[in-house]
Amino acid sequence: MNAASRNSLGVDIYIASWGGEPLAYSEGDPYTHHGRSSVGVNQEQKRERQGIIGASSLRLEATDKVRGEAKFVDDLSFPGMLYAKVIRSTVPHARITNLDLSCVGKHTGVVCTLTADEVPGENIVHVIYDDQPALADGIVRYIGEPIALLAAEDRRSTERAARLATIDYEQLPAVFDPLSALSPDAPTVAVSEAVEEKPNVFNTMRIRKGDIERGFAEADIVIEETYHTGYQEHAYLETQGAIAVPEENGSMVIYGTMQCPFYVQAAVAKVLDLSLSKIRVVQTTTGGAFGGKEDIPSVISSLAALLARKSRRPVKLVLTREEDILTSSKRHPSVVHYKSGARSDGTLTAIEVDFVYNAGAYQTLSSAVLWRGLVHSAGPYRIPHVKIDGRSVATNTVPCGAFRGFGSPQVIFAHESQLDRLANRLGIDRLEIRRVNALRTGERTATNQQLGKSTGVIETIKEAGKRIRWKDRLKSVNTFNKRSVYRRRGLGVSTVMYGVGLGGKAPFLDKAGAYMKLEADGSLTIAVGNVEMGQGFTTVVTQIASEAMQIPMKRIHIAPVDSSRVPDSGPTAASRGTTMSGLAVIDAAEKLWKRIAKVAGILNIAEEEISVRLDEIAQAFWMRNLDPAVEGWATAAPVSWDPETGLGDAYFVYSYATHIAEVEVDVTTGEVSVEDFVAIHDSGKIINHQLATGQVEGGIAQGLGFALMEEIKQEKGELSAKGFTTYRIPTVRDMPSHAHVDFVEVLYSKGPYGAKGLGEVPLMAAHAAVSRAVAHAINTAITAYPLSPEQVKRNVALSQVLAG
Numbered sequence: 043m044n045a046a047s048r049n050s051l052g053v054d055i056y057i058a059s060w061g062g063e064p065l066a067y068s069e070g071d072p073y074t075h076h077g078r079s080s081v082g083v084n085q086e087q088k089r090e091r092q093g094i095i096g097a098s099s100l101r102l103e104a105t106d107k108v109r110g111e112a113k114f115v116d117d118l119s120f121p122g123m124l125y126a127k128v129i130r131s132t133v134p135h136a137r138i139t140n141l142d143l144s145c146v147g148k149h150t151g152v153v154c155t156l157t158a159d160e161v162p163g164e165n166i167v168h169v170i171y172d173d174q175p176a177l178a179d180g181i182v183r184y185i186g187e188p189i190a191l192l193a194a195e196d197r198r199s200t201e202r203a204a205r206l207a208t209i210d211y212e213q214l215p216a217v218f219d220p221l222s223a224l225s226p227d228a229p230t231v232a233v234s235e236a237v238e239e240k241p242n243v244f245n246t247m248r249i250r251k252g253d254i255e256r257g258f259a260e261a262d263i264v265i266e267e268t269y270h271t272g273y274q275e276h277a278y279l280e281t282q283g284a285i286a287v288p289e290e291n292g293s294m295v296i297y298g299t300m301q302c303p304f305y306v307q308a309a310v311a312k313v314l315d316l317s318l319s320k321i322r323v324v325q326t327t328t329g330g331a332f333g334g335k336e337d338i339p340s341v342i343s344s345l346a347a348l349l350a351r352k353s354r355r356p357v358k359l360v361l362t363r364e365e366d367i368l369t370s371s372k373r374h375p376s377v378v379h380y381k382s383g384a385r386s387d388g389t390l391t392a393i394e395v396d397f398v399y400n401a402g403a404y405q406t407l408s409s410a411v412l413w414r415g416l417v418h419s420a421g422p423y424r425i426p427h428v429k430i431d432g433r434s435v436a437t438n439t440v441p442c443g444a445f446r447g448f449g450s451p452q453v454i455f456a457h458e459s460q461l462d463r464l465a466n467r468l469g470i471d472r473l474e475i476r477r478v479n480a481l482r483t484g485e486r487t488a489t490n491q492q493l494g495k496s497t498g499v500i501e502t503i504k505e506a507g508k509r510i511r512w513k514d515r516l517k518s519v520n521t522f523n524k525r526s527v528y529r530r531r532g533l534g535v536s537t538v539m540y541g542v543g544l545g546g547k548a549p550f551l552d553k554a555g556a557y558m559k560l561e562a563d564g565s566l567t568i569a570v571g572n573v574e575m576g577q578g579f580t581t582v583v584t585q586i587a588s589e590a591m592q593i594p595m596k597r598i599h600i601a602p603v604d605s606s607r608v609p610d611s612g613p614t615a616a617s618r619g620t621t622m623s624g625l626a627v628i629d630a631a632e633k634l635w636k637r638i639a640k641v642a643g644i645l646n647i648a649e650e651e652i653s654v655r656l657d658e659i660a661q662a663f664w665m666r667n668l669d670p671a672v673e674g675w676a677t678a679a680p681v682s683w684d685p686e687t688g689l690g691d692a693y694f695v696y697s698y699a700t701h702i703a704e705v706e707v708d709v710t711t712g713e714v715s716v717e718d719f720v721a722i723h724d725s726g727k728i729i730n731h732q733l734a735t736g737q738v739e740g741g742i743a744q745g746l747g748f749a750l751m752e753e754i755k756q757e758k759g760e761l762s763a764k765g766f767t768t769y770r771i772p773t774v775r776d777m778p779s780h781a782h783v784d785f786v787e788v789l790y791s792k793g794p795y796g797a798k799g800l801g802e803v804p805l806m807a808a809h810a811a812v813s814r815a816v817a818h819a820i821n822t823a824i825t826a827y828p829l830s831p832e833q834v835k836r837n838v839a840l841s842q843v844l845a846g
Contacts, residue, residue: 094589095795098732101581102600103327103574112327115283115299116360123285124153124193126349126359127200129207130369131182131189134218134438134759135229136211138180138189145206146192151199154353156191161348163315167341168308173232174404174441176313176344182211183231183403184440185759186369188341193349193357217242218759220400220435221377231403231436242436244401245409247416249430249688251490257392257427261383265463266394269380269456270826273754274373274445274747275763277771280329282370283360284343286310286350293320294347299328300339301575302613303605309340310347325603328575332744333444335575336615337406338370364764371443372754374399374411374434376452382460388468388475392427393460393488395419397453401434402441408434411442413547415449417692420488421457422499422539423479428488430688438759444615446744447806450540458536458810459824462817472814473507476537476700487539490689493696496798498724498788502700503537506722509782510702519704523819530707531717532819536810537700541693542799543618546683552694554611554622556674558587558630560638562664564657566591568627569601571611572619577801578733579619585729586624586794590631592653609675617697617799620729622676624794630674641668679792695790697798698724701742701811703778707819709838712831714750714816719778723803724788727796731785734800738783741804747772749809749816753828 106112143155158165158179165179166172178189194200215229222228223242231242258264284298294314300306303323311321346359378397384390401408412434419430465475483497519531544552557569568587574580580600588595641662642652663670679694704718721738728734751770755762763769789796817824822841
């Protein structure tokens with residue numbers, strides 16, 4: 043096992059190799075006691091609970107995973123269960139003229155087949171827009187699109203039978219590049235409510251702040267460049283999978299690996315023409331997600347459910363690795379044109395950005411991804427005059443969707459590159475130009491949002507510079523480069539901001555519920571609607587509950603996520619899990635504590651003794667037939683956004699980070715090694731220091747991969763990568779030789795004990811720090827990812843030409 047396995051064990055592996063000291067608990071922290079005294083807790087409980095908020099409590103599910111006892115979806119089996127196979131398109135754009143499954147149905151072991159005309163409900167997989175069919179109905183728009191289904195008694199039979207399908211096509215014109223798709227004479231990819239007036243444009247969004255002409259007129263220097271990024275594969279350890287189990291009264295239960303159970307519930311209900319109350323969704327142990335299990339599980343679950351409905355038997359659909367890579371969503375390829383203006387002292391005066399994301403054949407989550415890219419295009423900087431335009435464009439390629447960072451890494455690559463180029467042209471230190479322009483409390487973002495007190499971007503810049511000893515390190519790098527002929531070193535810095543939650547584009551989804559029950563023995567059962575997918579969420583929520591209820595973590599059980607237990611709690615995405623579910627748990631704890639305190643008063647138990655005598659109180663609940671269960675609820679702070687101008691309070695709070703990377707480049711081979719790394723984050727109060735450190739280290743790995751090696755070439759709609767032999771991701775050997783991760787905790791007063799979001803931010807900062815370090819090492823502009831050895835060698839050659 044190594045860092046290449048981006049799975050639910052990854053955090054533990056990184057922790058084992060890099061460590062991380064627990065953050066000391068502060069008795070003076072106003073967000074850690076919830077207004078109640080811990081006096082009266084016995085010494086054993088005191089020792090166990092001391093510093094629970096901020097402590098490096100061990101992951102609760104780690105032992106089961108290490109022992110192989112955790113049950114992933116493919117480990118589950120039900121009586122009479124069938125296995126599903128998807129028959130997919132082999133062409134990028136065509137009309138289906140003949141579909142013959144007669145030989146498929148006659149194959150040994152095959153129980154049933156299913157096509158679009160047999161879908162009982164709407165032939166739609168609902169995500170944001172209803173433009174993607176569950177099964178292609180007459181037209182296919184990308185290679186790998188589902189056309190038909192079959193279910194058989196065993197997997198081998200499904201594989202053999204699927205090859206017997208006869209499909210004839212009438213080829214249609216196709217377009218694969220987003221810029222080509224914008225041409226007036228480009229083939230039309232899709233016609234639906236998801237497409238705006240212009241051909242193949244799913245969405246257009248913009249920001250207009252200030253006077254852009256004035257901003258550039260005030261600039262002493264103006265630079266512009268175009269940046270390109272390609273696909274990135276999620277590379278989760280566990281592939282996509284679901285089991286659909288028919289139950290009485292026509293209801294259906296879905297078991298699956300997923301991030302968003304309530305998305306799946308809505309999608310399956312629509313395709314089966316059932317009410318939400320008849321669809322129950324249970325999340326199984328999930329081996330990694332990174333955004334890839336936000337939208338695709340709705341497709342997988344819908345297909346399994348269709349076969350289960352027809353056969354009246356449980357049906358399992360689990361993708362092979364090749365099938366998963368070729369047909370599941372990816373990070374959106376991008377083209378970003380960026381123009382920046384600054385005064386001679388480095389102060390930014392204006393930016394003008396035009397970016398295009400390749401959405402693929404269907405919309406899925408592209409409008410949300412585009413919006414986050416739009417809001418984050420300016421970075422964490424004070425810019426008075428802003429003009430930004432973004433478009434998501436339809437092509438005959440695999441649909442793209444959510445990926446850690448959610449549309450922001452592409453524009454971060456551009457805005458951090460631009461800032462370095464300005465610094466170099468003006469003769470200003472690269473760390474200093476970030477400090478000069480960084481947003482402070484009370485200042486306004488590109489969307490004209492005034493920032494509150496939890497704004498720690500300056501603190502991350504200062505601390506990162508201090509930890510790396512920036513000026514001394516620059517001198518040592520320069521000394522190394524003067525002495526070395528074939529190897530060069532570079533230092534790169536990246537500073538980012540991230541809007542926590544779903545923001546002004548989807549405020550109706552920013553909510554969460556929690557169910558909390560006091561058991562008869564004084565233990566607690568808790569159910570929440572957000573999920574554990576390898577990030578340590580269950581442990582963090584347990585810590586929050588332990589602090590709120592003043593009982594040891596071992597007395598608390600977080601139940602498996604089940605849509606029938608709690609209300610729709612939105613997606614586990616946008617780094618919102620700790621914030622939203624944490625607040626819901628605290629709300630439930632406050633309600634339950636009031637009931638407990640009332641019963642304690644009846645029993646003459648002093649409040650300071652409640653925690654140690656909770657078993658007595660719980661028995662009194664049981665004996666007196668009192669209600670021991672409560673529901674907690676949380677909603678995000680209000681946000682606003684004007685789509686005409688792009689102005690408003692885009693997110694309720696932001697997290698920040700500064701990463702600094704030192705790399706060494708072999709100029710003869712183009713190989714890059716990351717020698718040192720510093721990552722400093724402001725994510726408010728850190729609930730679990732060790733798990734947070736692991737989150738950052740894992741994000742560094744993914745960011746490093748995005749910048750240096752992860753590449754999927756696309757030719758006429760067909761992707762080149764079919765597995766990890768043809769798609770390279772970082773291993774332990776690719777990780778930094780030395781790394782330091784730490785946190786500056788600028789508390790968010792409306793978060794659980796002062797916490798904000800963390801999960802997405804590390805990748806966002808890491809890739810740009812690495813690419814900026816490579817640019818510094820070889821002294822040339824970097825405008826495209828990935829920086830493969832071949833690409834680096836071309837850049838080195840260009841640098842040598844320009845130098846002389």
